[in-house]
């Protein structure tokens with residue numbers, strides 16, 4: 375079976391389950407074979423807790439089908455002694471002390487599938503007590519409903535290691551890896567299964583994926599599937615943004631003038647284009663003019679056009695203004711707050727009556743133009759300061775749409791990074807990934823340049839990072855200063871860092887929602903679980 379190199383460990387576990395395979399062929403984007411991912415590699419990755427790692431990290435170019443079978447004899451262990459006296463060994467204090475000190479659950483059966491031993495961690499993880507299962511055949515345990523499926527029986531049947539992901543009580547997810555131990559005669563003497571609870575790890579991963587999940591749901595509802603979104607390369611990454619675009623869509627069917635307000639780079643121009651695309655004017659021109667970037671006298675000439683010889687430097691033939699060019703379509707006046715007062719008066723006439731005169735002409739021209747304007751300035755304040763005309767403000771502001779800055783819709787940051795990463799990977803034919811701590815760091819950043827800045831940094835990182843994975847060390851300094859040093863400490867294990875991240879999420883939620891009840895609701899975990907995690911951290 376083929377799997378792509380950028381699949382995660384977690385994603386490929388079901389392949390082993392489904393295909394009952396020991397080895398998966400790893401292929402690159404073009405489908406070319408590049409190596410193997412074996413069940414041995416899988417077990418190793420699980421032991422390391424690297425479920426979110428890409429499989430290519432654990433890929434090998436040789437497959438030794440035996441390498442994952444524990445060859446006790448090779449380790450100098452007296453296997454015959456084990457075969458004959460294993461019950462004594464398993465019940466010795468020494469062995470029990472070792473096995474009970476493990477954090478992972480251990481389940482041991484004999485070669486027939488009769489339960490010999492389970493350790494304390496197994497009892498803790500599954501809730502099944504040793505005394506309930508000891509001496510009982512696995513088949514019987516399945517019949518009695520203790521477990522839904524026996525890995526040990528599968529190991530005995532297949533005579534090889536088996537790894538499965540399973541869901542047990544309280545919706546907990548566990549990974550069970552069963553390994554056969556062979557006698558010299560080639561019979562299975564024991565099956566040793568290890569059980570690891572990965573519920574917390576997965577929960578965190580899914581939280582980290584954040585509203586990517588939400589975006590996918592949107593796909594199902596058909597909202598994001600809308601071609602307009604693809605055409606404009608725009609992503610709807612939160613309910614807030616969805617509301618915004620739904621409002622824009624409703625407004626688009628009318629000719630109402632729209633005033634878009636919001637910081638630079640939040641997507642005002644994009645929304646203006648979206649409205650045009652969704653309106654009946656879609657096949658007519660959409661013209662954008664940046665009132666802040668063009669000198670006042672030029673804006674006038676640009677907008678209204680002029681007659682031959684209207685002013686020094688004018689074209690001898692005269693010139694059609696944007697208002698004439700855009701007739702039937704949409705005129706987007708960006709940075710309207712920068713429009714000089716004298717031009718505001720002239721614009722008012724167009725806005726009110728759809729009529730204007732070219733510079734140097736006395737003929738009144740009539741046009742059919744929909745006007746959308748935008749500004750990053752506080753226009754109300756501009757009114758009070760006398761820099762913006764009140765009559766024009768109210769004419770332009772029939773439907774106000776305020777686009778919030780990115781740091782007020784933080785849940786969009788990670789989904790947007792992921793979308794932009796895919797976009798630039800495709801554009802530059804690369805396959806970069808981004809590390810969890812790097813994502814966390816970026817989600818803590820304040821983004822003064824909003825989505826434009828985010829887009830630019832992702833493109834820069836894709837182009838400039840040599841490694842396959844973009845990590846903290848690749849981020850420019852300004853993106854790191856807010857980052858919690860504790861979390862960035864690379865000496866911490868993945869598990870510790872994930873715990874730290876979990877705690878950060880909880881603290882953030884507590885700060886925002888004040889009560890553990892509300893924070894628990896938002897994070898989708900129980901209130902008791904929040905209290906316990908915070909308490910545990912304090913004790914640690």
Ligand SMILES: Nc1ncnc2c1ncn2[C@@H]1O[C@H](COP(=O)(O)OP(=O)(O)OP(=O)(O)O)[C@@H](O)[C@H]1O
Pocket residue numbers: 607608609610636637638639640641642643644645708749750825826829
């Ligand atoms: N929801 C989104 N999905 C994808 N890209 C987006 C989204 N919102 C904004 N962008 C991108 O971010 C960049 C900045 O957006 P845009 O130019 O619309 O911002 P703006 O608010 O008009 O900025 P300014 O006030 O500086 O003109 C653009 O490249 C735009 O395509």
